[in-house]
Amino acid sequence: MPVQNFENLDNNTDVTTTRTLLHEVIPLTGTILSGAYADGNIKNYTHGMFQSVYDYPYLSSSANHIFDITMGYDETSPLSSSSSTQNAKKVNLYNQFSQVLLGYTGSTTDGVRKFENDLTLDGIGAMKECFFLSFSRLLVKDQIKKGSFSITVGTGDLWSEPSSGAPWDSLSTLIDISSSATAGTTNTIGGDYGLLYVSGGANVVQGLVFYQAGIVVLSASIWDGVSQFYHTLGSSSFTAQQTIVSASISGSADAIRHRVKDLSFNNTTEINSKIYFCRVPHNKYNYSSNPTYTSGSKIRVKEVASDTPRAYITTVGLYNSQNELLATAKVSEPLMKDPSNELILRVRLDY
C-alpha cells in the first residue's frame, strides 16, 4: 500500500545543485603491457589497424579493455612510400587521429592538420610519425586530469625481454608538467591537449595528451638512435624508422608495448548532484501506519495518552506530483522522530 502523508519540497529553499570532480589514480605497469600474461591479454585483429590491451587475458570474462595502440604517419613524411608495409593504412590512421583531434587547415592541398610539438598549431614543429595510445573510457571516465599524465619508456639500445632490463637500460619519462586546469593547454575540436615534456630535458616535447579524448600521441623521434627498436624471430633488428616503414602496425604496437615501463594518470569523473533537504517539522511524522505500531488498536510506544508519540525513520521516498516514487533513500540506522525534535534529511542524487 503506498504512503499517503507527503511533505512538499520548495524548489527555492529545499533543493540545490552541486558539481564535484572526482579523481582516481590509474597506474599501469609495463608488465601488464608485456610479460605478465605472455601476450594473452593482447588482442590483434585481422584488419591489422590497431592492437587492444586488456588487463587480463581477453578470453576471460573478467578482462577489461584498457587501451588500444596504433601508429601512423603523415603522407608528407619521408617514410611514406608505396613500398612501405600497410602504407595507406598508416597514412589513413594518422589523418583520422589528426582530423578528429585537430581538424583541418582550410588548405585544399594539405587539408588535415599535423600534430606539433607546441601549443600553437602554426605548422612549425610537426610530428609526422607517431604512435597513438587510445585509452578506454573505463579508465579515462570523463577526462584525464591535466598535469597528471606520466609515461616512462625504455630507450635502451638493445631488444630483449623487458624483464632482462635491456630495453630499460636507458629511460625517458614524458610528463605533461606544464598543463593545469587553468593554463598550459590548447583547446581544439578534439578537446584540450597538453604537451608531454621529456623529464630532465631542456623543454623537449616528444608527445601530446588529449585530455577529454583520452588519447596520447607519442613522436617516433623518442627512439631516434635506438638500433634494436624492434626485433622479429629469425630476422634482423630494426631501428624505429625501419620499424615504421617495414613492420606492420601490430608489429609496431608490439615494439611500443615492449618499451613501456610504466604509465600513470588521474582520471576525472564529473558528478552533478541535486540535493534535496527533506525538512521534517516537529509536529509531523510522529506516528506510523506500520502494522506493528499498534497492538489491537493501542499504540505500542505509549502507556497513556499523554505520552509523546514517536516513530522511527528508515526510509525517505522522493515523489513527483503524480505520487510516483522516483527515488528512495535509506538511513543506516533508524532515526527516532517525536514532537520534541526536527530533522533535516539531506538526500543527494548524483547524475
Place this chain on the structure above:
Amino acid sequence: MAFLDNSGDIILDAVLTDVGRRRMADGNFNITKFALGDDEINYSQYDLDHPSGSAYYDLEILQTPVFQSVTAQNSAINYGLLSLSRNNLLYLPSILVNQVFEPACQMSGNLFYLAVNGETSDRVMASTSAPASPLGSNGEMLLKAGQETNTKFIYMESGIDTTDEIADATSRSNLITSVNMLDTSFTVSIDSRFVSSMMQLDGGQPFSANENGDKVTIPQTVIKAGSSNPARNLTNYIEFSIRGVNDLLFTPTAGTRADPSVLKGPRGTGMAMNFGVRADLRAISSNATPLKFTQFGKTAQTVFGGSDTYDYIDTTVYIRGNSSTATAQIPLRIIRFAGA
C-alpha cells in the same frame, strides 16, 4: 539486498527507482515532495517494561539493521509515517474482517473461497461427495463471483479494537471522527489477472444497533464499484475505491442481543465487497481447463476430499482505510469445479 553499514556516522543511501529512471528517460523527472517510511521496524520490540528504564525502551528498535535501497516500487515504503495533528492519541483504527454478520462470508480454514461460476457454487453447496456441502449448504463460506444478490459478502469494519473504550457514539466521535480517522472509503488492491470488477455497498444504509434496543441492521444491498486504476506499487494489481458506510453498532446496554461487531471498542465505518473474475476463468467443467489455473494455481485437486476435483488460484487482497491508513490482507482462493 544487503544491510547498510551502521558502525559509523549515519549515512543516506539513495537510488533512483525503476519509475524514476523511466521518467528521466521521458524527460519528466520532477521531484516535488517526500514521505518517510519505517518498513523495517517492528514496534513490538518497544519494551515499555524494560527493567533498566525508559531510556532502554527502544534499544532493540534502534539496533535494527536497515536494508540498502532498492529500485522496485513495492520494496520502498509500504507503510508510511503519519502526520497527525494531535499528540495525545492512544489508539489508531484497525480494520478487521467480520464473519459474524448474517450475510457475511465465513472463512474456510484460513481462506475465503470465490466460486468462478454457477456450476462451481452449485456443486460446492450441494455436493454429496464426502464431506457433503464443504462450504455450507447455503454457501456460508462461499462468495459467488460477480453476484450482487444470492451470495455472501466479505464484511470489514474499521474502528478501535480495545476493551478500554466503550463502543458508543461519544467514544466514536472522540476517538475516530474528531481526529479524521473515519474511513468513508477503502482502497482495495487485487490481482488484475484474476479479478476484473468489484461490488460494494450501495451506501444507502449504515450498520446500526442502538445501545438499548435489540434491532441490528446490516446492509446487504450491493452495486458494482467504479472502475479500477493500476496499483502503483504492486505489479499486476489494480485498485478499487470501495465505499465505507457508518458503523453505528453500539455496545448493548439493555436487551438481550449479542454485539455483532468484531471490534471491541468504538466503530467507525464498515464495508462489504464481492469480486467479479475475469471471463477466461469462468469456463465450466465440460470445457478445457483455463490456462491461468495451470500457470498460477493448481488443477484437478480434491480440495475438500471425496471424488470432486477443483482448479484453484490463491491470491491476496490488500485493503487500506483511506483516512486511517490502517491496512488488512485477505487470502482469497478462486475456485472452479473441474469434474467428479
